[in-house]
Amino acid sequence: MSLPIIPYLQEIARLEWLHKFFFVRTAPLVTPSYSRGFPELTNKTCTHALFCMMACPAPGAIDVIKTPDGWEPRIHKGHCIRCGLCVEACPNGVLTSGRILESMFNDSTRLSFSFRIDVDTNLCMGCGNCAVACPVNKLIDTQMAYGGRASTDQLLLKVSDGKCHVLHAELCTGCKTCENHCPNEAIRVSRLLEAVQIAEVEP
């Protein structure tokens, strides 16, 4: 520690530093194109598949609403965490954010969904609210839409003999309407997300 000033002087006298000191300018603040921002709309048509809402991990961050021109996803920026799962989940490429759409195209990656309905038989009292509320049931059987009795067995949910039966789980769209209408929290829908990559087909 004989002459402590020498290392400092050496540091200051570097050409690189002097050049920086006199000539360098602050780079303008631009968001790089690869930065994952809030999802934005592309020009593709939304087909109301609702996979964006199913994938979204933040409550209330995305809604698909009906406008005069058709369906349209709306991002609520206060809730969105910019994870980009909705972009990956959309089957039609309606949304875009950063490089996600591009890399999905290049690497042929996607998110696949399946839904699982669990009915707790101890809690279920067979009220049938779930079967009446289910929008899939309403489409299949018009009687159900008006709170009537089921006329067919091709339903998603059916209550018979005082028990709730899941007849065709593959029809479920994961909307959780049954869960919201259950007074006992006996029915639970889980959205099973799988990150997959389809192997490229060799020509």
Add this chain to the structure above:
Amino acid sequence: MKRTVDVSVPLGPIHPCFKEPARVKCETKGEYVLSAEVELGYMKKGIERIMRGRPWQEVMFLAERVCGICSVIHNMVFIEALEQISAISVPERAALLRVIANELDRMQSHILANFSYCYTIEHETLGMYLLDVRERVMDELERITGARVTCSYIVPGGVRFDIRSEDVLHLRANLAAIEGEVTRYMRMFESGPLIGLRSKGVGILTREAALEAYAVGPTARASGMPDIDRRLRHPTYKTLGFTPVSRTEGDNYARIMVRFQEVLESIAIIRRCLDLLPVGPIRGGGIPGIGEIAYSGEAPRGELSYYIKTDAAGRVVDISIQTPSIMNIEACCHYMLKGVPSLADVSSTFVSADPCIACTER
């Protein structure tokens, strides 16, 4: 004649040198610290309570938000625990990409910790230099994952995005630049006399004390315990064959130098990953199922443990997280701060252990 009065001097909870609020209470004799105590609890989030009952795809994002500085490792440990539960295998390319993202995160965390230390020893110029280097690392992280922090890069069975060939070139060029800069700053640390006066021999944690306090991470490695590194037990890191950094002095200077050396080590690991990167898929698929596991990984600050219990639909029934900083804070207040020569060294010693309060209180 001068009289010495015993006083209790509180530092914090709001202190310009601390990154996050914590109160250090020092029993002093003059300026000589006899004993110290750390009070926590200023930023409790209750994040484990929020996680319970939620499906894994929501908890994955919550786990990242436990800590803002070391978010990638929280993501990695949580997802790898899920993979262990449901026996999901990861493609080789994805495993190496995970290591690259994790090491970039470790580099930026270590550089930030060293910046913070430079700030407390009032060497702000060097601190700003370090932040400049950190920006390069953050840019690389953003280029690969799309976000600077909370990257959400790792999903069960793989990673979300592939690395492109132009990104590999960019990463290699930037790594060379970072290596040059960091070596230069290490030389400054080694030769700088004022830095030496503030750092060497201050806040000593001996190997015995580190063992007693269960110190982890760089803090323990600076006291001569290289085996503490959890990366030695990670299957991907094992194939990369790295040797953990360790020093024997156990003072502030050793802790800072261990972090600098680990940044260089990380650069070497990333280069090896880029060399080994095979062509292949980045996602193997797989849905998490029912199970229960305790799993650990090496965060920038030490060992990070997750205990997870899931149900058949992949919902998290029970979760508890143990973060490394609580050990180091204990080691800091019981061993390092004792006998610190002046109050100015209290804040620098506390910061040199790199306490992450956000992790600790969750």
